Amino acid sequence: MSDRVAxxxxxxxxxxxxxxxxxxxxxxxxxxxxxxSDAGVDPRRDIESFVTVAEDxxxxxxxxxxxxxxxxGAVLKPxxxxxxxxxxxxxxxxxxxxxxxxxxxAVEGHSKASNLxxxxxxxxxAQDPVLNRPLRMNTHFVGGMEMNRYLYESGSxxxxxxxxxxxxxxxxxxxxxxxxxxxxxxxxxxxxxPLSWPLGVRETAEHADGAIVMVLxxxxxAKVLSETPVWILGAGWxxxxxxxxxxDWSSANYTKNAAKMAYRQAGIYHPYQTIxxxxxxxxxxxxxxxxxxxxxxxxxxxAGLVTEEGLTHKDGDFPVNVSxxxxxxxxxxxxxxxxxxxxxxxxxxxxxxxxxxxxINVGLAHSWRGVPTASGAVMIMSN
Amino acid sequence: xxxxxxxxxAPKAWQDEMQVTNRYTYGVAGERFFRAIKDESKILGTRCxxxxxxxxxxSLFCERCLDHLDEWIDVGTTGEIVTFTHLYVDYxxxxxxxxxxxxxxxxxxxxxxxxxxxxxxxxxxxxMSARAVFKSKTERAGSILDILHFELMTS
Ligand SMILES: [Zn+2]
Numbered sequence: 001m002s003d004r005v006a007x008x009x010x011x012x013x014x015x016x017x018x019x020x021x022x023x024x025x026x027x028x029x030x031x032x033x034x035x036x037s038d039a040g041v042d043p044r045r046d047i048e049s050f051v052t053v054a055e056d057x058x059x060x061x062x063x064x065x066x067x068x069x070x071x072x073g074a075v076l077k078p079x080x081x082x083x084x085x086x087x088x089x090x091x092x093x094x095x096x097x098x099x100x101x102x103x104x105x106a107v108e109g110h111s112k113a114s115n116l117x118x119x120x121x122x123x124x125x126a127q128d129p130v131l132n133r134p135l136r137m138n139t140h141f142v143g144g145m146e147m148n149r150y151l152y153e154s155g156s157x158x159x160x161x162x163x164x165x166x167x168x169x170x171x172x173x174x175x176x177x178x179x180x181x182x183x184x185x186x187x188x189x190x191x192x193x194p195l196s197w198p199l200g201v202r203e204t205a206e207h208a209d210g211a212i213v214m215v216l217x218x219x220x221x222a223k224v225l226s227e228t229p230v231w232i233l234g235a236g237w238x239x240x241x242x243x244x245x246x247x248d249w250s251s252a253n254y255t256k257n258a259a260k261m262a263y264r265q266a267g268i269y270h271p272y273q274t275i276x277x278x279x280x281x282x283x284x285x286x287x288x289x290x291x292x293x294x295x296x297x298x299x300x301x302x303a304g305l306v307t308e309e310g311l312t313h314k315d316g317d318f319p320v321n322v323s324x325x326x327x328x329x330x331x332x333x334x335x336x337x338x339x340x341x342x343x344x345x346x347x348x349x350x351x352x353x354x355x356x357x358x359x360i361n362v363g364l365a366h367s368w369r370g371v372p373t374a375s376g377a378v379m380i381m382s383n
Numbered sequence: 384x385x386x387x388x389x390x391x392x393a394p395k396a397w398q399d400e401m402q403v404t405n406r407y408t409y410g411v412a413g414e415r416f417f418r419a420i421k422d423e424s425k426i427l428g429t430r431c432x433x434x435x436x437x438x439x440x441x442s443l444f445c446e447r448c449l450d451h452l453d454e455w456i457d458v459g460t461t462g463e464i465v466t467f468t469h470l471y472v473d474y475x476x477x478x479x480x481x482x483x484x485x486x487x488x489x490x491x492x493x494x495x496x497x498x499x500x501x502x503x504x505x506x507x508x509x510x511m512s513a514r515a516v517f518k519s520k521t522e523r524a525g526s527i528l529d530i531l532h533f534e535l536m537t538s
Contacts, residue, residue, distance in 0.1 A: 020396070060401065115396070120476030129407040130417075131440060132496055134527050136474040141485045144468030152466070152509050197469040197482070241446055245439065245493040249466045 005097045006222035006229035007214050007381070009039025009106075010345050014210020015330050016179050017114065024059070024112040027211040029071040032108065035213035036073070040225050041104060043073030047215070048102040050079035053089040053109045053334045057122045060115065072108055072213070085109075085367045086212065086338030087377035091235035093216045103218040109335035113207035126372055132244060140204070142244065142371040144196025147286040149249035151198060153300075156289055158198055160304030162189035164285040165203055167307070168321045171314055172328025174355035179208055180328050189285075203285035208330020212338040214345075228349045233362070233380040234268070236261025240374035247374055252287075255294040255366065255376035262364075262378040263296075271296045275380065276360040277318065277347065279340035281368040282325040291366055292320065295378070314355060322347065322355050337367030337377055348383035412443040415455070421525040424517045428491040430454040437491030460515040461536065462488040467499065467507050488513050488533055498532040512536040 011034025013027045022030075036043050052068045061067060065081030068074070082088050086109035093105040116122065123139035151157065163186055172181035184202075192202035222229040238257035240247055259271070268274045280295065282288040289303035297318065298306060306312060312320035323329055323343035332339050344363035346352040362382045369375045409417055412429065419425040428439035429452040436447060439458055444451055467486035473479050484504035488495050499507055500516070513533040523529040 057401075060399070062401075117398075118475065120472070120474065124474055125403075129405070130409060130413060131527055135485075135496070135498065137483070137485055138470060138472040138474055138476065140472060141468050141470045144470060145466045145485065145487060148468055149466035149509070194469065194471050194482070196471065199468070243493075244487070244496055246446065249487060 003098065004219040004222075005094050005232050006217055006219065006226065007232065007345050008217045008222050008226035008229050009035045009041065009215030010213070010342055011035030011038055012177065012210060012212045012342060015177055015208040015332065015339070016210065017206065017208055017330065019112070019114065019209040024110060024115070024211075025067075025071040027112065027209065028068070028108060028110050028213070031110070031211035031213040032072050032106070035106065035215050039215035039217075041215060043106065047073065047104050047106050048078070049096050049105045050074040050077060051089045051093045051096070051105065051107045052079070052081045053084055053086050054081050055083050055334055057125065058116060058333050059112070068108070072106060074106075084334070085369050085375070085377055086335050087235070087341065087365060087367045087379050088237055088337070090214065090338065090341055090379055091237060091377065094232050094235055097216055097218050103221045105216045106213060107216065107338070108211065108213045109332075109338040110211035111207065111332040111335050112209050113331070113333055114209050119207065123371060128243065138196070139371050140196040140199065143204075143284045144199045146249055147199045147284065150286055150290050153250040154293070154304070155301045156286070156304035158190060159186055160289065160307055161203055161285040162186040163307050164282060164288045165189045165327055167313055168282055168288075168325040168327040171322050171355065172324025174314075174353070175324050175328065176353070178324035178329040180206060180330060181324065199284060199286070205283045205326035205331040208332055210330070210332055210335065212335050212342055214338065214341070228383070230345045230348045230381050230383055233382055234262035234265030235377075235379045236265070237375075237377040242374060244372065252290055252294045252368070252374075252376060254374050255291050255368065255378070258376045258378040259295045262380050266380045268380065271364075272298070272318065275362045275364050277322065277357055278320050278364040278366065279323060279325065279343050280320060280366040281336065281340070282321060282327050283331055283336070283368065283370050285327065287368060288320065288325065291368070295364065295366060314357070319357055322352070322357060331370070337365065340365040340367055341379055341381070344381050348381060410443065412441045416441040417525045417529075420517070420529045421523045424460070425457050426460055426490055426495065426515065428456045428458045428493065430456050437493070439490040439493035439495070456491065458490040461512055462490045462494060464507065464509055464511045464513055465489050465494065466509060469504070486513065486533065495530070497527070497530055500532045500534045503535045503537070506537060507535060
């Protein structure tokens, strides 16, 4: 028996700021049909277990996991929903296959953010109910305070954060699935309205709708079904203390630990030398810089400098968020990590179209669940 | 504005809202922490001597070693500003006409998140000291709102 697990099917629907004609179920159905077709499998006959990621308050339905089997072909089959990011779901599917009990598992994540009419109310309700929520502060304050301390300690600048937005939204112009492509200057970003100073509105990803489904297979099945399997080399996840009073305001230790776990599995000791490109969380622009440092690609305080120098540009030495990231593709709520992983798979298959990178073998996807969470996940893949 | 609101002939949707009302028990440590604010104008922490870590707000347990904590410490009412932000959106996402300044003020190895007195907020810098300003005793109810705001110690 072999241990390896591959992603052999991908499908997605979206991504768009609004999808008024589709229900969330139809978005999921469309993505699932594409993923099963891509993998060459019949979900009713072949897929043995299903994993979805969703958060009740994002969906506006209590016990939302009950609403996911039908549109995926999972009725009367083993399935469960995780209240976490898409990369948590992907890691779970990976583990299910590793148990040896399943050889084909599907993972789903989606966003119907346009139907969430009070998104700020949902994030506010994620604040500590007795210590923070009574103060009635918009939850973006957590991003503003983290960015301020991160810039203060690392010496990174607001201009460097703006450069991340310029890069990612420019990358999105080459991605037909990314709705927020734009040709902007650093000045355009910095002259935008403030959200939670030093964080600006234009450094914050806008929400988008869409769904992503992936099919994972054991090595034996992958070799039969796929000509372009993308192998999972390692997966890691970690949560810091939820309390805002107990966290480190300049570092994302959860991302550091998630990366360590994934690197250990993959046998990676020199991430920058081994990994060719990355997709990391940029829900807020500063988060890309902070995450690149926590993932061990650059020293603390270096990510902003190398971004200015163009190292993380699509033609640079270490391309980051070639897809456009969350800033270019949209904040997809619980599906953000799957969107990052989707780009890794497309690139490693060599099917990324006009934005295809050359000479790549190993990619890393990273995700963060957004404010006020301290939760990160990492997945490393190769072709 | 959503597409549905712009286009009357667009496909239909149903609108609804969740009724969610909760009670949040302070717990053993939380009750003592908020009673000290209400009755004594004090901010209390609990100390873990294994980890040499003082939790503020006070906690019943140490998240590092999971020991039960029973050493209570008065950490004073003046702390250092670790970070701050000028927030331009209200709780519900609507714009604020005047931004409000929020800070994390360090006490022990933790701290308190609160507002900074608005007249002073433009002078704020990381590393400054700030002092808790309490409501008058008769107005206190035993919550984080018994602290009105923090004021900067500019001298
Ligand atoms: Zn301890």
